[in-house]
Amino acid sequence: MNKEEYRKKLNQLGKRKDLISGVHNYCDRWCERCPFTSKCGSFALSEGFNDDQESKDIENEKFWDDLKIVFEVTLEMLKEQAEELGIDLDNLDDVDYKHEVVENxxxxxxxxxxxxxxxxxxxxxxxxxxxxxxxxxxxxxxxxxxxxxxxxxxxxxxxxxxxxxxxxxxxxxxxxxxxxxxxxxxxxxxxxxxxxxxxxxxxxxxxxxxxxxxxxxxxxxxxxxxxxxxxxxxxxxxxxxxxx
Ligand code: SF4
Missing domain, CATH: 1.20.1440 (de novo design (two linked rop proteins))
Known part of the structure; x- marks a missing residue:
């Protein structure tokens, strides 16, 4: 899948009313055994990326090429949305936010x-x-x-x-x-x-x-x-x- 195709897919997914919002947030990520593949945006998004062994192999260049497409398109869309909302991403106030590393x-x-x-x-x-x-x-x-x-x-x-x-x-x-x-x-x-x-x-x-x-x-x-x-x-x- 190339960048344009991925972008088109994201747009189409955003319009689908049959998907269950947030279903993938608290699942066990075991898609092969999941009854909600047809209603999961995360699963739909991964289709076309993980269809072959190369895309699943972290040692393979295809894995990283696919990931690059995901990051680039996400960043582009984020910038566009920020622009629409009048937010200048290059001049945001510094927010001191760090995820806590829990070691209990x-x-x-x-x-x-x-x-x-x-x-x-x-x-x-x-x-x-x-x-x-x-x-x-x-x-x-x-x-x-x-x-x-x-x-x-x-x-x-x-x-x-x-x-x-x-x-x-x-x-x-x-x-x-x-x-x-x-x-x-x-x-x-x-x-x-x-x-x-x-x-x-x-x-x-x-x-x-x-x-x-x-x-x-x-x-x-x-x-x-x-x-x-x-x-x-x-x-x-x-x-x-x-x-x-
Ligand atoms: S299809 Fe996969 S990612 Fe989506 S809810 Fe099921 S297990 Fe989770």
């Missing part, structure tokens, strides 16, 4: 969990594959459930800490504006619950790894408890689309 126990624990579980899967890859093959001999459905459990654990491994970090950013500075904090906390809690269920499935099927898996389950339960203590109303948050 919950964030740290969730980061540690993400790294540790990925290492564990990597270190035990052979056993995991062998178990998959054994399950295949018994029942094809079981192997699919097993693969799904491993995929779920991998997908949410680092997602959980990213969302918890976001949930704590500027939290409580303006109590009336904690919308994004609560939405981020909610999707983190959902990801934790799904990871707990997936680890529970592994626990049933990998008895020789019981200690490791119980340890991960204990960590996730602790993280969940901490998140709920900090964001007691998070689960009441209504995510656009998903909770409507």
């Amino acid at each position: 126990d919950t964030v740290k624990m969730s980061k540690d969990y993400g790294i540790a579980i990925l290492d564990w899967i990597k270190d035990n890859n052979k056993e995991i594959n062998n178990l998959g093959k054994r399950l295949l001999l018994i029942n094809e459905n079981e192997v699919l459930k097993f693969q799904d459990a491993v995929e779920v654990i991998q997908w949410y491994s680092l997602f959980i800490s990213a969302k918890i970090h976001r949930a704590f950013m500027d939290y409580g500075i303006d109590d009336e504006d904690n919308y994004d904090n609560l939405g981020s906390a909610k999707i983190a809690l959902i990801a934790i619950d799904r990871s707990i269920a997936a680890l529970g499935y592994l626990l049933e099927n990998m008895p020789s790894f019981e200690d490791d898996i119980l340890n991960f389950l204990a960590k996730l339960s602790k993280i969940k408890k901490y998140v709920l203590t900090s964001f007691p109303t998070a689960m009441e948050f209504k995510r656009p689309g998903f909770d409507d």
Whole structure:
């Protein structure tokens, strides 16, 4: 896709009434499994960019070319809108705004969990594959459930800490504006619950790894408890689309 095409696409998307505003803000970014692809502006925007392997490969030049188009068009449109509103972007007052880097126990624990579980899967890859093959001999459905459990654990491994970090950013500075904090906390809690269920499935099927898996389950339960203590109303948050 070139710049003109991307720009045209952005304009068309802005006019679509069937899209759910903000649906992509508190989702789990797992588009392959999402029921809202046809109503998601973020997904529609990425179509035409991520259609081939090259566009998804950070080492490939095409990935960076596509990103350049996105930045250039966004900047151009931003400048045009500023001009329409009479804002001179070259002469803005300096605003001393910095995103807070949160380093509390919950964030740290969730980061540690993400790294540790990925290492564990990597270190035990052979056993995991062998178990998959054994399950295949018994029942094809079981192997699919097993693969799904491993995929779920991998997908949410680092997602959980990213969302918890976001949930704590500027939290409580303006109590009336904690919308994004609560939405981020909610999707983190959902990801934790799904990871707990997936680890529970592994626990049933990998008895020789019981200690490791119980340890991960204990960590996730602790993280969940901490998140709920900090964001007691998070689960009441209504995510656009998903909770409507
Ligand atoms: S809402 Fe669904 S389609 Fe849109 S970005 Fe999130 S996971 Fe992907």
